[in-house]
Amino acid sequence: GRSSMNTRMHAYLASYVKQLVDPEHLLKSMIRLSVLVVLSLLPAFTNSFSVSSPPVSALLDQHASSIASLKGEAAKIVPSLDEMPYNNDVFYLRYCLDEELDSNDARVEQLRENLAWRMGNGKDICEAAQAAIKQATATEGTWNNEPVYNAAPNASKINKYLTPVQTITTTTSKDDLIFCICAGKIDDSELMKSLDSSDDMVDYFVYSKEVNACVANMRSLASDKMVYVVVANDLSGVKLIGGDKSFRTALADASKVANNLYPSLNGPTLLLNLPPLLGALVKLFKPLFPEKVRQRLKFEAGPLKNVDTLMDIVPGGKDRQECLDDIDRLVYEA
Secondary structure (H helix, E strand, O other): OOOHHHHHHHHHHHHHHHHOOHHHHHHHHHHHHHHHOHHHHHHOOOOOOOOOOOOOHHHHOOOOOHHHHHHHHOOOOOOOOOOOOOHHHHHHHHHHHHOOOOOOOHHHHHHHHHHHHHHHHHHHHHHHHHHHHHHHOOOOOOOOEEEEEEEEHHEEEEEOOOOOOOEEEEEOOOOOOOEEEHHHHOOOHHHOOOOOOOOHHHHHHHHHHHHHHHHHHHHHHHHHHOOOOEEEOOOOOOOOOOOHHHHHHHHHHHHHHHHHHHOOEEEEEEOOOHHHHHHHHHHHHHHHHHHHHHHHEEEEEOOOOOOHHHHHHHOOOHHHHHHHHHHHHHHHHH
């Protein structure tokens, strides 16, 4: 599965480095940086992303029987199928499009596991996200991000360090969502000092994933086109050595939680502006990646590098068009 593939990949990387150089500080640097970007690296194993997928209406018809089966299971567990996200058939369709869930039994089992989390440990996160989305869309045809931003777990502390300068979600030219994060601009040490535990950071990132998943499902149904979440991780200024270990651990833990909760949601992952040493090593490591991983991981220098604040790439921003052109080239034209 995804987790075992990721484990093997990191084992290959570690083995290769040992053969090439004295690994004492270099291997530590590689591991630390790989954990820093694991939030974007792990979702890269989504198999269903396509620039020319059939209309959502056709996919819903094609998988109608499986969707009905999944909805029947959900009805046994959730309070109501009339509430977000269970009232949107795209929620169930994503299970049908996941190539790793290759039978109805596998899809039902994964759904049950996910619903157990949504009704248990993830209940507060999901309810907060859904309530915030309702407020954000209260005025028809508009999106007010303030309720979503302020309702995140531990927002009063974390939002001081994760502002639109460092992270934002916007849209691509093809109406997919793109989650951008400028890792080198995050004061992770001070951020983690302000929290009671790394679990606070995990909850924050999983909440963000829940919001993006719900919005992607809504947009998919409205546009009759499957909407995915592309990740763009700008690594300009990232420290190969140093930073806060607990922040990187929180990123890794959030990815583990979210990886199976949101099937067929993630598009390609863009790892941008790697530090020179890491960029050179990637050229050695990339052939070791499984083919499907190479298709989903894009390494590029330039995009986002000179963007001062990510607000400049949202609609109306001065760097919006240049960003869209770069995303088109990397994601849709490659």
